[in-house]
Amino acid sequence: MKYEIIGQTVPAVEVTLSAGESMFTQSGGMVWQTEGIKMTTNARGGLAKSLGRMFTGESIFMANYTAEAEGAKIAFGSTVPGCVVPVDISQGEMIVQKGAFLCAQQSVDLKATFTKKFSAGLFGGEGFILQRLFGSGMAFIEVDGDKVERILAPGEVLKVDTGNVVAFDTSVSYDIETVKGLGNIFLGGEGLFLTKLTGPGRVILQTQNFNDFAGRVISMMPHK
Numbered sequence: 620m621k622y623e624i625i626g627q628t629v630p631a632v633e634v635t636l637s638a639g640e641s642m643f644t645q646s647g648g649m650v651w652q653t654e655g656i657k658m659t660t661n662a663r664g665g666l667a668k669s670l671g672r673m674f675t676g677e678s679i680f681m682a683n684y685t686a687e688a689e690g691a692k693i694a695f696g697s698t699v700p701g702c703v704v705p706v707d708i709s710q711g712e713m714i715v716q717k718g719a720f721l722c723a724q725q726s727v728d729l730k731a732t733f734t735k736k737f738s739a740g741l742f743g744g745e746g747f748i749l750q751r752l753f754g755s756g757m758a759f760i761e762v763d764g765d766k767v768e769r770i771l772a773p774g775e776v777l778k779v780d781t782g783n784v785v786a787f788d789t790s791v792s793y794d795i796e797t798v799k800g801l802g803n804i805f806l807g808g809e810g811l812f813l814t815k816l817t818g819p820g821r822v823i824l825q826t827q828n829f830n831d832f833a834g835r836v837i838s839m840m841p842h843k
Contacts, residue, residue: 620634620635620636620637620640620642620724620757621634621635622634622635622705622757622759623635624702624703624705625694628700629696629697629698629699629700629701630696630697630701630702630703631650631694631695631696631697631703632694632695632703632705632721632722632759633692633693633694634692634693634694634695634722635690635691635692636656636685636686636690636691636692636693637686637689637690638686638687638688638689638691639685639686640685640686640724641683641684641685641686641724641725642683642684642693642695642722642723642724642725643681643682643683643684643722643723643725644681644682644684644695644721644722644723645681645682645720648682648695648696648721648722649682649684649693649694649695649696650694650695650696651693651694652684652691652692652693652694653691653692653693654688654691655686655687655688655690655691656684656685656686656687656691656693657684657685657686657687658682658683658684659682659683659685660680660681660682660683661680661681661683662679662680662681683725695721695722695759697721697761698761699761699763700763700764700827701761701762701763701764701765701825701827702761702762702765702766703721703759703760703761703762704759704760704761704762704766704785704823705757705758705759706752706757706758706759706760706786707756707757708723708727708752708753708754708755708756708757708758709755709756711788711789712751712752712753712788712789713751713752713758713786713787713788713789714732714749714750714751714752714786714787714788714789714791714793715749715750715751715752715760715785715786716749716750716782716784716785716786717749717750718761719750719760719761719762719785719786720750720752720758720760720761721758721759721760721761722758722759723752723756723757723758723759724756724757724758725756726754726755726756727752727753727754727755727756727757727758728752728753728754729750729751729752730750730751730753731749731750731751732749732750732751751789760785760786760823761785762785762823762825763825763826763827763828764825764826764827765825765826765827766785766823766824766825766826767823767824767825767826768821768822768823768824769821769822769824770818770820770821770822771791771816771817771818771819771820771821771822772818772819773818773819774817774818774819775817775818775819776815776816776817776818777815777816777817777818777822778796778813778814778815778816779813779814779816779824780813780814780828781812781813781814781828782828783814783824783825783826783827783828784814784816784822784823784824784825785823785824785825786822786823787816787820787821787822787823788819788820788821788822789820790818790819790820791816791817791818791819791820791821791822792816792817793814793815793816794814794815794817795812795813795814795815796812796813796814796815797812797813
């Protein structure tokens, strides 16, 4: 499998497949394809896994695209301005926030996973259930805005505004910290909670939280 990231504002990843190679994505992720691609749709991993994906914000059903001709091409596009990030899952599993998964090779598996502490999921802004990417092969994730990558040393802490965490290694611990001070909570203009990430491991952040952006746009629209 070969791939190319195309575009800068709202990019897509175009994948060139050998005959028999296959990719999967959530419903609606495909943007174009050449001749020689066969599509099938199923509840990948069975009903239990599918329901878990529903709680993470993904589709219950996954679309599978298999090349029936050598060199067939297919592209998967991001949904908002940002970037598409390739991740080699063979190098290690990753935890991703809901909505970040774009597509992957069939050798990559995706399932819902629970955060270590109930409070982290209940107040974390990304839901109690995240997604774990494991197996082997390439996966592609979406980033809103620009990508920022940090490598945390053992015990190193990074506090991030809710919704700006895209993905992190399974070696990174994830927790929620309450913003201190009533004045900061009510007058600071930020959320009530911060995401606390503790190393070691890699963390991928995004400079834009699209949900916050959409909320601001809606608040400016005239109401009848």
